[in-house]
Amino acid sequence: MKVADKVRSPCVSICALDDQDMCVGCHRTGDEITRWSSMSNEERLEVLQKVAERERKALI
Template identity: 45%
Template sequence: MPHDSTPPAAPLTPCIGICRLDSRGWCEGCLRSGEEIARWRGMDEAERLRYMREILPARARA
């Protein structure tokens, strides 16, 4: 029986381990809202990528 030695892919997340909400309600580390953090695991990969490529960078520039 062949053995697949490829490790599982890491979950796609912008989390950097600084988990505090600021006065806007955005995480100081990843810029997601509390609601977005809660929904993250239920999002499909396309929606997560859209957040990471468009929404979160736009927040960082704001």
């Protein structure tokens, strides 16, 4: 698979984990950030769905 075919990271270069081990910039957990480069596209899409839900909850 070409690099261009991989699901891109949601990183926004605001890298800081909060008390729940969640990045305040991209809303991924420390584990998700660490494992991102070895994840399949399907796993990455699952993480992005979780990220979207976390972002919605953060706005409430």
